[in-house]
Amino acid sequence: xxxxxxxxxxxxxxxxxxxxxxxxxxxxxxxxxxxxxxxxxxxxxxxxxxxxxxxxxxxxxxxxxxxxxxxxxxxxxxxxxxxxxxxxxxxxxxxxxxxxxxxxxxxxxxxxxxxxxxxxxxxxxxxxxxxxxxxxxxxxxxxxxxxxxxxxxxxxxxxxxxxxxxxxxxxxxxxxxxxxxxxxxxxxxxxxxxxxxxxxxxxxxxxxxxxxxxxxxxxxxxxxxxxxxxxxxxxxxxxxxxxxxxxxxxxxxxxxxxxxxxxxxxxxxxxxxxxxxxxxxxxxxxxxxxxxxxxxxxxxxxxxxxxxxxxxxxxxxxxxxxxxxxxxxxxxxxxxxxxxxxxxxxxxxxxxxxx
Numbered sequence: 001x002x003x004x005x006x007x008x009x010x011x012x013x014x015x016x017x018x019x020x021x022x023x024x025x026x027x028x029x030x031x032x033x034x035x036x037x038x039x040x041x042x043x044x045x046x047x048x049x050x051x052x053x054x055x056x057x058x059x060x061x062x063x064x065x066x067x068x069x070x071x072x073x074x075x076x077x078x079x080x081x082x083x084x085x086x087x088x089x090x091x092x093x094x095x096x097x098x099x100x101x102x103x104x105x106x107x108x109x110x111x112x113x114x115x116x117x118x119x120x121x122x123x124x125x126x127x128x129x130x131x132x133x134x135x136x137x138x139x140x141x142x143x144x145x146x147x148x149x150x151x152x153x154x155x156x157x158x159x160x161x162x163x164x165x166x167x168x169x170x171x172x173x174x175x176x177x178x179x180x181x182x183x184x185x186x187x188x189x190x191x192x193x194x195x196x197x198x199x200x201x202x203x204x205x206x207x208x209x210x211x212x213x214x215x216x217x218x219x220x221x222x223x224x225x226x227x228x229x230x231x232x233x234x235x236x237x238x239x240x241x242x243x244x245x246x247x248x249x250x251x252x253x254x255x256x257x258x259x260x261x262x263x264x265x266x267x268x269x270x271x272x273x274x275x276x277x278x279x280x281x282x283x284x285x286x287x288x289x290x291x292x293x294x295x296x297x298x299x300x301x302x303x304x305x306x307x308x309x310x311x312x313x314x315x316x317x318x319x320x321x322x323x324x325x326x327x328x329x330x331x332x333x334x335x336x337x338x339x340x341x342x343x344x345x346x347x348x349x350x351x352x353x354x355x
Contacts, residue, residue: 001241006173007217011190012242017083028344029097029098029334029335029338029344029347030097030098030328031349032098032100032344032348033100033101033348034098034099034100034101034294034347034348034349035054035099035100035101035102035103035294035335035350035354036093036099036101036102036103036144036295036296036298037102037169037201037234037266037268037293037294037295038091038103038105038201038236038266038268038292038295038296038298039102039103039104039105039145039296039299040104040105040127040130040298040299040300041070041082041085041086041089041104041105041124041127041135041184042066042082042085042105042127043077043081043082043085043127043131044074044077044082045082046077046080046081046082047080047081047082047083048081049082049083049128049131050126050130051082051126051127051128051131051133052120052126053124053125053126054120054121054122054123054124054125056124056211057110057124057125057210057213058327060211062210062211066299068302069299069300069301069302070085070088070089070299070308071088071092071299072084072085072088076161078193078258082131085134085236086104086135086136086138086139086142087206088102089139089142089298090139090142090337092328092329092330092338093141093142093330094141095328096328096331097169097185097328097331098330098331098332098334098347099330100141100189101141101142101143102141102142102143102144102298103142103143103144103168103169104132104135104136104142104143104144104145104202105127105132105145105147105171106127106128106129106131106132106133106144106145106146106147106171106173106175106194107125107126107127107147107173108126108129108147108148108149108152108172108177109122109123109124109125109126109149109177110122110123110149110177111151111152111179115270116151116152116153118349121275122178124176124210124211124212125151125176125210127147127160127331129147129148129158129165129167132144132145132146133146133165133166136166137166138339141290143166143354144162144165144166144167144168145167145168145169145170145171145201146162146165146167146169146170146171146198147170147172148162148169148170149172149177149179150165150171150179150183150189151179151228155189156188156189156192157194157236159189159192159196159198160192160196161281162198163196163198163286167198168198168199168352168353168354169198169199169200169201169234169284169304169352170193170198170199170200170201171201171335172200172201172203173202173203173207173210173218174202174203174217174222174280175203175207175213175214175215175216175217176178176212176213176214178214178217179217180217180222180225181202181217181222181223182193182222182223182224182225183225184225186225186226187229190225190229190230190231191229191230193229193231194229194230194231195227197232197352197353198231198352199231199232199233199351199352200223200226200231200232200233200234201234201236201266202218202223202226202233202234202235202236203218203219203236203237203239204218204220204223204237204238204239204249204253205217205237205239205240205242205249205250206239206241206242206249208274209300215242215244216244218239218242218244218249219249219252220235220239220244220252220253220256221243221244221245221252221253221256223235224256224260226272227260227262227263228338229276230262231261231262231334232262232264232352233262233263233264233349234264234266234293234351235253235263235264235265235266235273236265236267236268236269236295236297236313237265237266237268237269237270237297238250238253238265238266238267238270238278238282238288239252239253239265240269240270240275240278241274241275241278246285249319250278250281250282250295251352253265254285254288257287257288257291258287259262263291264291264292264293264351265282265288265291265292265293265294266292266293266294266295267282267292267293267294267342268295268296268348269296269297269299269300270282270337271306271307271308271310271311271333271336271337272297272300272305272306273304273305273310274305276310276311277313277314279314279337279342280313280314280340283340283341283342289343289345289346290345292346293346293349293351294334294337294342294346294347294349296330296333296345298307298330301329301330301332301333302329306333306336308320308323308324308332308336308339309324311336311340315336315340316338316339319339322335323335323336325327334347
């Protein structure tokens, strides 16, 4: 039976009104203490920061996007120093309804095997530990996430020093730092981390943010040596995307959660367009929710990388319509992940020195 045109128009209008009626965010989220465990900063060395981005990375198309997403220009960095990146980041967190604190990540680089010194030509992206330690000390809501390549000759002494400066974790991206986490010579490094209760936050899965990456080094199974030596490990991005030894990395990491009670995974980047479907898939994995840690992978939260409209198969049209109006990117990330079913337990989970 064909409906009269006027009736069809009425139904379409009614559907649109119902679909776009504002869906309220979960107000109880504001009662939680939410930490973003995965926040990047960067710089070009201005203000004696010690940071740098190498020539290859600066000439890559990604560079201008990173500046835009961090809400800075090269002129601002020259005028105010790299410190302006942290100030602007802190201002956004202060304006967030949900985020109470964030761990700001340093990032070590490639260590020359002969000199044991930082290889600035091969290091694409370097964020100095002292810069992050000093800047996070200025802002009560920011915590120090350090980074040490275990190839450094003084790596154990560095762990002691950074721990004394308040570091809550060690951050790695092995695929661009060019070392193998499974190398048995790092056993003493892991034992020192465990002794100091320093968490390891390590990238797992394919790396697409940098032009030069060896994805073999981000195989989640390469973290077993750290786990066996008592380190609490957070596998960043739950090893989404890519394969290792012919096996999908996400499938490869799943049995490890049953094998290692000290293994966790952050849910940062899982709403990006290159990882569509992974968060919904992760939510269906038995027992995984109890190991999830909240994170964003800031500043990689902006369109075209992330949009609620990409997830119409997993969240309602009404949720997507509401989220488009959320201005604060941290709040939008929290509400988008809450729409997927991420619960208060994940948002409020704390580990190590933050317990």
